[in-house]
Amino acid sequence: MGRHLRRKVANVLAAIISALMVILAVIPLFHVLFYVLGHGLPGLSWTFFTNIPAPTGVPGGGMGNAILGSLILVAIASLVSVPLGIGAGIFLSEWGRGRLGDLVRWVADMLSGAPSIVVGLFIYSIVVVPMQGFSALSGGLALAVLMMPTVARSTEQMLRMVPVALREGSLALGANWAQTVWRVVMPAARRGILTGVMLAVARVMGETAPLIVTAFGSGFWPSSIFKPIAAVPLQVFVYAISPYPDWQQQAWTGALTLVLIVLVINIVARVALRDRMGVGR
Numbered sequence: 001m002g003r004h005l006r007r008k009v010a011n012v013l014a015a016i017i018s019a020l021m022v023i024l025a026v027i028p029l030f031h032v033l034f035y036v037l038g039h040g041l042p043g044l045s046w047t048f049f050t051n052i053p054a055p056t057g058v059p060g061g062g063m064g065n066a067i068l069g070s071l072i073l074v075a076i077a078s079l080v081s082v083p084l085g086i087g088a089g090i091f092l093s094e095w096g097r098g099r100l101g102d103l104v105r106w107v108a109d110m111l112s113g114a115p116s117i118v119v120g121l122f123i124y125s126i127v128v129v130p131m132q133g134f135s136a137l138s139g140g141l142a143l144a145v146l147m148m149p150t151v152a153r154s155t156e157q158m159l160r161m162v163p164v165a166l167r168e169g170s171l172a173l174g175a176n177w178a179q180t181v182w183r184v185v186m187p188a189a190r191r192g193i194l195t196g197v198m199l200a201v202a203r204v205m206g207e208t209a210p211l212i213v214t215a216f217g218s219g220f221w222p223s224s225i226f227k228p229i230a231a232v233p234l235q236v237f238v239y240a241i242s243p244y245p246d247w248q249q250q251a252w253t254g255a256l257t258l259v260l261i262v263l264v265i266n267i268v269a270r271v272a273l274r275d276r277m278g279v280g281r
Contacts, residue, residue: 033259040256043249048257053219053235059246063254065221066230069136070261072222073215073231074201076140081147082197088148089155089193094181096156105153112149119145120210128214136222136229139215143207147200154196158189194269202262208233232258 047062054061088108092101111119123142128134162185170180186193211217216228217235232254239251 036252036256036259039249039252040254043253044256048250048253052221057244061250063230063232063235063250063257065218066232066235066254067257067261069215069218069222069230070205070232070258072136072225072229073140073143073211074205076137076225077143077147077204078197078201080141080144081151081200085148085151085197085200086155086193088152089159090181090186092152092156093159094177094185108149108152111145112153115209116142116146116207117209117213120213123210124213131226133226134214134216134228136215136225136227139211139229139231140225142210142214143204146204146207146210150200150203151196154199155189155193158192158196159185161192162188198266198269201265205262206233206258208237212237232261 045062047060048064049062049067050064051060051062052065053063088104092104095101096104120142123138123145127138127141131138159181166184166188167180170184171177175183211231211234215231215234217238218228218230220230222229236251236254236258239247239254242248242251
């Protein structure tokens with residue numbers, strides 16, 4: 001067998017093996033998605049999105065308050081974590097080549113691997129206990145701590161992928177380093193930065209453990225960020241372990257709702273960013 005033929009055979013085998021690995025990785029994902037769709041779709045209704053939970057043992061009700069609560073918690077977490085995470089990512093990419101940069105990376109990596117319940121207990125000790133009560137604010141801060149490492153590290157990687165020639169061209173035209181970062185490097189990397197933010201949102205959207213000890217949950221519509229608040233993961237957890245078939249059905253529908261919320265947030269963010277970039281073109 002000639003060398004050229006061996007290379008072609010090796011290339012074909014590598015392509016086949018890679019395709020098989022992709023299929024093996026995708027099969028569980030689609031299985032979970034179709035399983036959630038199959039069990040969650042029968043419970044979808046307008047009342048599910050507009051009503052609060054029914055009393056124990058009473059059929060009906062919905063997760064309207066929990067859906068709104070999840071959006072409020074993620075909004076609080078994003079307001080805190082996105083500016084801090086992007087700022088940390090800029091520092092790591094542009095100025096973080098010394099010991100301080102190594103320390104920040106180590107802290108970010110440690111936080112990204114920390115169990116979420118540990119983060120929840122940390123926020124419980126420094127926010128819930130001093131405030132003497134559970135609240136949406138403490139839940140949002142717990143989610144912010146979980147989001148921040150992902151935003152920071154993804155921002156760093158995206159900024160490093162921007163060609164050095166863009167930086168050099170900006171500096172050659174008289175811009176200082178800060179102007180170069182904000183007006184040249186950041187716009188070039190904003191798609192990747194948005195992807196990192198969406199990844200962080202998708203991660204915390206389904207978190208339950210830290211919310212148990214911070215937001216606690218509620219059976220009513222949110223009225224203040226300083227009071228306990230409902231969230232879809234908390235409601236799914238309570239309903240999934242209940243003995244009532246109606247609540248178990250709503251747990252599946254709540255799980256499907258989480259998937260749909262993340263999907264809608266991703267689509268809206270990407271369409272908005274694409275429109276802005278299209279104007280620039």
